[in-house]
Amino acid sequence: MIEALSLIPMSIWDPFISIGSAIMAPLYWVVSGILVFFHAVWSPVFGPNSGWTWTLSIVFLTICIRVALIPLFVRQINSSRQMQVLQPKVRELQKKYAHDREKLGAETMKLYRENKANPLASCLPLLLQMPIFLALFRVLNSAADGVPKGHWLVVNPDLVTSLSQATIFGARISDKFLPAIPFGSVQLVCIVLIIAMTVTLFITQLQLMRKNMPPEALEGPFAQQQKMMLYIFPIIFAVGGINFPVGVLIYWLTSNLWTMGQQFYIIRRNPAPGTPAYEAWEIRRKAKAEHRAAQRPKPEDPGPEPGGNGARPKTPLPGGDGAAVAPAAPRVVRQQPRTQSRSQRKK
Template structure:
């Protein structure tokens, strides 16, 4: 009975080998960045301090997210194109609903003509997953005293420091499930639960602001909108359930990454919203208000008697104030010179 199972497991050996080959360079990169930032933060907090390692993980997150900015911009553009194309997609569904092959071909043609890629919105998440897995494995290895990554292997003292460092009484390598409840509710449970809630809330808000602020009303209907609504609740639930198995360091990484995404998306939606969306209407209102304020602040000059300027905008109050007119210049007439015969005797 075990032979078919063993045979099926051996089928996956090449894939396991390929995965190990891919993940090893990521171990090297992740551990190298951690060690680099650890050396930068150590003079501030100390080499063995948990905040040194926590800030090293935050710095690692920032480096990764900065490197992913070009992909994020591409994701925003593709997601916006997908949203704006939904009315045309529904027209194709009405027209070719009886022929799924023709519908698929016409839909892909529509996406290609408008430079929209349905998979582009998943690229940043897919690229982060190997890094996330590498960090998880590095921290999990530290909890087991297994050095994963070149830099932790050649610096075993850093491995011991990472394994034993604590913040708020919880080790960075601890997980919610690993500690157990033999000693009741501990600081590890409280910290991991707090990070899991923060991670889940930031992910939910990020997706919610995209759907509520930067989607036209037409895009909130149809199959694509239903998929977005499902992802709105499923993704945070998946991370909330899986978070109990993540080390504290991984939770710090994922919360920081979600917080970065939320702020980055808020900035993009506010400064460059998609047409026909509530965010675009708010942007138009802000622009018009700014234009009106600038118009009021500009100097307005009126002309009084004799072409004299009598009004000027008040820069401080923003209202027009009439400047007092200059008094007319009085020129005294000199008496005309008289002849001697005209003078009185």
């Protein structure tokens, strides 16, 4: 297959390369502009060539990108959760219409429409995010190699040199784990970042499967695929991380930490029904309701009414300090005269 592709003239790929460059150019422009902006923000604090200046610039660049992608992320996680919740019903349809593939497809799509679930909705946000993440990766990776990518780095070549030479914990932001010999501070920094990046990715996926999925959704072939991805993705990141510069590892770690915190917030505030997260949310909601009821002021006791079986209210004596009290004066009820006729009044 590879040999067959190599026989294709390069001129055939030129239109596709031109289209890809036209799509990525605005993204390079935005990413490089945000990176240069945060470098200007942190330069007065740590210095323009400090590794901490560039590290914080990369961190805040990642945060800006992730904030802009929050609507896509929320839609993606809701769609993925809805698809997981519907898996038990999909398996029932597969058993019922195993002999009729056409009927199975029609009933499955009907189930998705009734529950407002779209199988493509969970993939579309991810596809829209890929060009942005690719632009971010290319800008950082190229800058670490000393090659400007994006308008704002092209017009400021000194910043590219500063980024490629900046160091943090004894490792340059442009350094990679390989070659591992001699083993030094660069390898140690890369190992720490790769481990942190892998662990945060694993926790994020495990949190989604264990906290926000009903028990029924954790069974079947689709759930088995999710469990396989739970371990395959971190391994891919760990193996591929040895070829990434320190600056790109910082970006991936920041992105994973943001995803983990964002997902924790969404699962805590908007859990799927029938999941452990939903049960915990119900317990917290009831506890808050009981706490508000306990804090609500109770109505004061008015005491026994005058003329009843209890003691009459007492009032302080005039001129006293309130210690000596006397019974309150009884209320006088005026007797109304009886109505008389004219003959009675004459008599």
